[in-house]
Amino acid sequence: MDVTVASTTCWEPPTAAYVHVPFCRHRCGYCNFSVVAGRDDLAEAFLRSLQWELSQLGEARDIETLFIGGGTPTHLPPEWLERMLTLVGQWLRLPQDGEFSVEANPRDIDRERLDVLRAHGVNRISLGVQSFDQRKLQVLQRDHDEAVARDAVTLAAEAIGNVSIDLIFAAPEETPIGWQQDLDIACGLPITHLSTYALTYEKGTQFWTRRFKSDLRSADEATELEMYHRARRTAAAAGLPQYEISSFASRPNRCKHNIHYWLGRGWYGFGPGAAGFVDGRRRTNHRSPTTYIRRSLAGRSPVQEEDAITRQQWAFERAAFGVRMMDGVDLAAIARDTGVAIATVRKQEIEDCRRWGLVELRQDRLILTEKGIAMADTVSAALL
Ligand code: SF4
Structure with a gap:
């Protein structure tokens, strides 16, 4: 499919x-x-x-x-x-x-x-x-x-x-x-x-x-x-x-x-432990402030972890975080930006959440129900 x-x-x-x-x-x-x-x-x-x-x-x-x-x-x-x-x-x-x-x-x-x-x-x-x-x-x-x-x-x-x-x-x-x-x-x-x-x-x-x-x-x-x-x-x-x-x-x-x-948009991160999301790469600086300082002052990158985010990961993250907003998450916008159709890739998970009464699909928006608001972590985990 x-x-x-x-x-x-x-x-x-x-x-x-x-x-x-x-x-x-x-x-x-x-x-x-x-x-x-x-x-x-x-x-x-x-x-x-x-x-x-x-x-x-x-x-x-x-x-x-x-x-x-x-x-x-x-x-x-x-x-x-x-x-x-x-x-x-x-x-x-x-x-x-x-x-x-x-x-x-x-x-x-x-x-x-x-x-x-x-x-x-x-x-x-x-x-x-x-x-x-x-x-x-x-x-x-x-x-x-x-x-x-x-x-x-x-x-x-x-x-x-x-x-x-x-x-x-x-x-x-x-x-x-x-x-x-x-x-x-x-x-x-x-x-x-x-x-x-x-x-x-x-x-x-x-x-x-x-x-x-x-x-x-x-x-x-x-x-x-x-x-x-x-x-x-x-x-x-x-x-x-x-x-x-x-x-x-x-x-x-x-x-x-x-x-x-x-909404899963990019951001710069600076300082110890700060994460950023730039050009599709997630970078996280050293958590230790002293290590962050030592590396930066030596002219070395303070980044401790760096991962390239695939468009599919990006789509899943956007769905998982976006659904936590009361306005719901716009699945059509995710598909447009990432090329990933969440409604299809996560069809079974969304259907399960609907059956349990946790979400509603209104046009292209996936929205938590009253019951789902108290179980948002479950819905996010299903979408991730
Ligand atoms: S130590 Fe206390 S005040 Fe400082 S960041 Fe943590 S929770 Fe906040």
Whole structure:
């Protein structure tokens, strides 16, 4: 059976970029990111490494979305933040209406840093609040309290206008009522976007070891599901409708950078552990910040892994990630761009998901049902 259609496009130049800043005050027990804690002495070397990596572009690139994440970019003191943003701006150019997001921790938010961010065109702040509850924050090993988080949201909203916050649910011993309080506080603040994630226990983290030793007890599936649906209901009632499995915002405030990923478009990645997708190749830098710095300063590529992505892989990934958006995934667009007809290649899997009541096919869009929203991982795995 012929499962391909004519492909009309080649790999388009990336129009998004991610820059990873690895510094944090301390490492939270559940964190599996590329992070260094208590090594602010590496900041100068990091900036020189980043400069070298950016210079490998050869010339400045025009992009539409830029996301500086970490780690904690705002852990850098204002003058270092200024240097980094100047450097990034020399190589990655955003148009006037481009989306420029920076991740921040509530404790780092002050007027000086916000002024620096705004002066460099940052128009979206993503705050790692995680919770407003003191006990839960302690369990998560976060270093702010409710008052600091509230003040940070208010200050950031005044200075930047567009504020997203992240909240974690299903923390050890957390109850649905406790989670509801977090949601109610969040939705009463001047936020434009909410992201919620169930706590995960990644191998190699302190939390994974503690759970293994029964020192931490994870939430059961039913509790986690109840919390998830509370987030969906509460956010929608507050004018933040769900637009992706973990993301809630009105249409104009959806995160364009993340949508870019979910649509499977190319992006540049810079910094330790950062992945990029350029010219059909997926490259991931060394996760160790010190290795990243050492290699870059020696003029050697910091890339640790590099794979050529076939058009079929690209099509499967686009379907698997795209279906997580509430608008569904456009299978005709995937066929047009990749030459791979998902509806044919994954006919049996799609049919199984339909029979289980997890997806609907409306014209060429594959869309999660209400039941499927809670089982999105199953649907994604079937499509991948
Ligand atoms: S602040 Fe964020 S990036 Fe830093 S250690 Fe904690 S979870 Fe990880």
